[in-house]
Amino acid sequence: MEFIEIICSFLPFSVIRINMFRKVFLYFAIFQSFLLAASFSEDQTAENKNFILGTWISSLETQGTKTSNLDLVVTLDEKNRLISRCSLKEHGIKDLPLDLVLTKNSLRFENESLGLHFDGCFNELKNEITGTFYQNENNHTLTLKKRSKLFRPQEPKAPYPYRVENIQYENTFAKVTLAGTLTCPLTDKKCPAVLLIAGSGPNDRDETVFGHKPFFLLADYLTRNGIVVLRVDKRGVASSTGHYESATGLDFADDVQAGVEYLKNRSEVNSKQIGLIGHSEGGLIAPMVASKSKDVAFIILMAGPAITGEELLYEQTQAILQAKGVGLSEREMQRNLQEKLFSIIKEEDDPRIAEIELRKVLERYLNEFPNEKRNALRVIYETQIDRINSNWFRYFLTYDPKTALKQIKIPFLALNGELDLQVSSKQNLPLIAKALKKACNKDYQVIEFPKVNHLFQTALTGSIEEYSQIEETLSPLVLKTISDWICERFKASSETSK
Structure with a gap:
């Protein structure tokens, strides 16, 4: 919707790093946002898809820390295929693809290229899924709970005049x-x-x-x-x-x-x-x-x-981080990273060369982190490169x-x-x-x-x-x-x- 998508493209860089400075290891929760564009196993009928439709909230428990407020919305498209959208509002991440396989009693989602997957089972009421989330060599308990319909009192109701x-x-x-x-x-x-x-x-x-x-x-x-x-x-x-x-x-x-x-x-x-x-x-x-x-x-x-989109992104990212209580030094780091990435997009017309240069900048950034955190962050950054190197973003940045x-x-x-x-x-x-x-x-x-x-x-x-x-x-x-x-x-x- 709106510029949320673009803000989210860059919030992870600062949010995760800030959490690490404060020794709050919440980055595992971010991986759950790979639940957006799910595919669906073809042997499922429309009837037994219905119980998965709606909004699900996940809580990832790791090392005594619980991070929630991950919303997964699952709907059907015009060809009766499952479409899901996920928002992790605290970390500003969305729109990350995952393959989804649904059976009568279980759910599996995975992104093979990024080395992550989840295997879970539904409870008897089919309003909760409990299982294990795997990211490379790490695994953590993950629970998805179905949320009741959101109350939107202004939504128009038929008959209409x-x-x-x-x-x-x-x-x-x-x-x-x-x-x-x-x-x-x-x-x-x-x-x-x-x-x-x-x-x-x-x-x-x-x-x-x-x-x-x-x-x-x-x-x-x-x-x-x-x-x-x-x-x-x-x-x-x-x-x-x-x-x-x-x-x-x-x-x-x-x-x-x-x-x-x-x-x-x-x-x-x-x-x-x-x-x-x-x-x-x-x-x-x-x-x-x-x-x-x-x-x-x-x-x-x-x-x-x-x-311009560039000026807008600088302003909105700083405003959101400041509203979250992020300090000046961390906000300046975020601005510095954005400037380097945007410069590549503005100066290099060939997307293939730009991708190489973007990876170099992000790799230098990643080298400041310990190995176990670096691999986790790299998964996230992979999804950002295509977004900021797209035709849409290139036009938006300078118009x-x-x-x-x-x-x-x-x-x-x-x-x-x-x-x-x-x-x-x-x-x-x-x-x-x-x-x-x-x-x-x-x-x-x-x-x-x-x-x-x-x-x-x-x-x-x-x-x-x-x-x-x-x-x-x-x-x-x-x-x-x-x-x-x-x-x-x-x-x-x-x-x-x-």
Whole structure:
């Protein structure tokens, strides 16, 4: 979802090292996050897969230390195959692949190349799996417990006072079919419309994260207030075709433009009143599209950046580590490592050569650790190299959003939360305003919401750990602000939101 994925790419470097300085040996728990993209043995039927579906929490006990809060979410894809996503929030790690084999009474997952696997058995109620986790020569007790459904009181419930349609449209240039949901007010009048643009990561149309569905809620609220809303699975995700892993910000911008073209041809939509709402990285893409298209009538950024990806990563990593109580010297070490890695990506265009250089830097870093810790850390770093050497990351690292922002003259609303540790409101909102002023934009507004985090939840600290713990999906004030801003500028059949 959003820039969480990129923060997580670098948090392990510092978190593990800091724990070692403090003699807190929690790094074994990190290996459990290799539970993301599980495959499934073909002899299993849909019926006996059902008990594994849902959210599981693991606790790894080693040397008297228990580390928990590892969430494993298991679902079925459209071909009835198991898909799992894992988040270890304390260590900021996710999206690491593992093969999974499920039988009636047991579960095995493994990553042969990294030398790790787990063998466990279900209890009689099938709500707990107990077994042994192996990492090379080490083995530890691991327990996975099924968690009851998260309470998300704002999630919309049918019947809806508007029309819902599952749709598809083409990005003909990329030969990609994008699938999404269109919600339309029950009126014969043409309505303003918005296309929702998700943040970084393989997001579905609801921008599902930690059991929350913020785009589902936002679409519901706006449609109740007379606005057509289109929300879409990213290319290569869920029901959309294409390849997510090889796409860059430019590719996602092309997909958004295809969505604008689709809305222009819908009879329910006023083609002169089509806007973009982008969250996090989506807030980077929206101005890219609008700066090149005369069909976009307005923009709303939700935690959109105004600085390069490199600057953003430095800032957000430091903010998150400081919020965790990490000292200045450790934070400086983290910054130094990031600078070395980023320099390689910026200076070496050949990914094969860059990979060699990245490995050299990380190997020098690893040499500072004892042998038994070095091997454990190497497993983690292997997963980071491909991520920071990807096409997406290379583009994200150097692209400056101000290039597009300085060209935007259409109505513009920039929102951010005071407690956003991923896209700092203090750093980015003034730069957005400055760029729009330079563009001679006569209708722009920037708003910082107090006590609101990166997901626009009312929060206490803004930490990533809070995201799943907070029951609120989106602040009611944020929802009202967005809806009112659109309705004030464009004719919409407003209805009191339920």
